[in-house]
Every structure is written in structure tokens, then in C-alpha cells.
Amino acid sequence: MDMDLRDLELLDATAEAGSLTAAAERLYVSQPALSQRLTRLEARLGMALFDRKGRRLVPNAAGRRMLVAARHVLGELESATRDLREIRDGRDRRVRFTAQCSTTLPWLPPVLRAFRAREPDIDVRIEAVPDDAPIPALLADRIDVALVTKPDLQMDRVSLTRLFDDEMMAVVPAGHPWASRAHLTARDFDGADLVLYEFYDQKRIPSMPLPIPAGARPARITLMPVVTDLVVEMVAGGQGATVLPNWAAAPYVASHGLALVRMGAKPLTRTWFCATRTGSRPPHVEAFVEELMGRLGRSDASTVSANS
Helix, strand or coil: CCCCHHHHHHHHHHHHHCCHHHHHHHHCCCHHHHHHHHHHHHHHHCCCCEEEECCEEEECHHHHHHHHHHHHHHHHHHHHHHHHHHHHCCCCCEEEEEECCCCCCCCHHHHHHHHHHHCCCCEEEECCCCCCCHHHHHHCCCCCEEEECCCCCCHHHEEEEEEEEEEEEEEEECCCHHHHCCEECHHHHCCCCEEEEHHHCCCCCCCCCCCCCCCCCCCCEEEECCCHHHHHHHHHCCCCEEEEEHHHHHHHHHHHCEEEEEECCCCCEEEEEEEEECCCCCHHHHHHHHHHHHHHCCCCCCEECCCC
């Protein structure tokens, strides 16, 4: 596709301003020049990107799709430019952090308070990274610290510090038949409706095993975005059971009338790690990791290899 940065800026400015005249003022170009550029762009794409509604230009379906891509690219360029400016000026003092598998981070504010008391001039950025891509983002220098649990083919290329083991729990309304059970078996899940995060889609390649006992055969599986609040609301509304880490589900038990039920006679656990790039860490990144360890780490936590 033959597009350049000016085309992306044109899309963004026109959608935001609602007219070529206003967009031209924002971009410091003439209105006729901007109109010609839009005409050429639409000709190359073979379709219109805007519909006229009264005096306004409104993105149509094709325009909205291109606008998503344009704003993503422009946002990345703006972020990269800011980072390069900080590096140039010797002010590359920020910690970029992401957490896998959860949008519920009740432990994060205490970590940030303690860290900012130690490093008041450091900017902490909570980065949005696809749930299956924190390790690639770490290796690409898009983030500095990641809280991870799911395996990744590139885990042997990063430094992993073991934090804690967390139990996976079935989450159901308090009045559900499972709520009174000491633990569940695979047969309990036969014919059950489940509400799960979308990364459990079995059509994905590679697919992530369902977080239920082996051999279980659930009925309907509703896949949801990785938004814990949304999944919890679906369960509380009687749309099915879900499976969540205990630490993510526990804050919702009282407020949403839920019950957490163990799966299997023995706890079904998974291990969480703090992941960073290998080698020495900048002092401010080291300080953030120390605060993360202090809040979430086990007393015997230690740096481990991906294969241990």
C-alpha cells in the first residue's frame, strides 16, 4: 500500500476536525492541497474514506479502519520521538511496565507509592501490550519490566525472577451448585457453560489449553476480551462459570456475590515471574523490581532460568 506519514496525518486531522478546511489549518497547509492529497489517496485505495454529512466529513467504514491504523502508527512515532529526545538529553529515566493475564492490579498502587518515595523523578508508564506478547515486547525494548506467567518460546532470552505461586479457581455466583463443593473434578465441567478470556480460543495457533481439569468437556465457551471486570460481570449475571487466578478474583467476591471453588483435590497453581532483559539493569529499573518483589515476592524468591 502506497501511503506515507502525511497521508496518516491527513486522515487523523480530517476525522478530528470534520472538514478539510479545519484540517488544513491544523496541518499548516492549504485546503486545496489537502483536498488533492485526499483525492489521490482515495484513488490509490480504490474507495472513499469519508462521507459528507451536512457540512462535516465523517469517516465511513473504510475510513474508520484506516484511522485505527493511522492513529496507532502516529502514536508509536510520537512515543518513539519522546523516548529518543529523553535519551538524547540524558533523561531516559522511566520504567515501562506491563502485567499479563489481568486488568485487576490492586497491589500496584502500593508498589508505585513506595517506588516514587525512592525515585521521585522517575516516570512509571503502564503499557498496554497484547496478552500473548509481553516477552517479545520486552526483547524489543518496548517495556522494561513485565509480570508474566504463561510460557513463551523466547523466555530463555530474558531474566525471570520467581515471585509467587497462585491458585487457579473456578468462579461462580454464590448460589451456584458448585459453591458448596470442597473441590471440582473434570466431570463437574462436563456440559457447563464457561466464560473465558479470548486467548483461550482453541482456534488460535498455537492454542492455549483450557484452564480446567484434563478430560473435561464443557458445553458453550464464551470468549471475552482480557478485561477482568467484564468477565466477572458475565459470571455474576449467570452467563456461565469462569476460571481466574485467586489474586484476580478475590477482590470481586463480596461486591459481586461470587464464590471461589478449588479445582481438583490438590491446588491447581501457576507461577508468576518478574521478567526483565538480561544483563545489568539501570538503577531506577532495579529499584522498581525491588519494590515489586517486596510486595509480591516470596521469602525464598530467587532468579531462576526458564527451564527450572
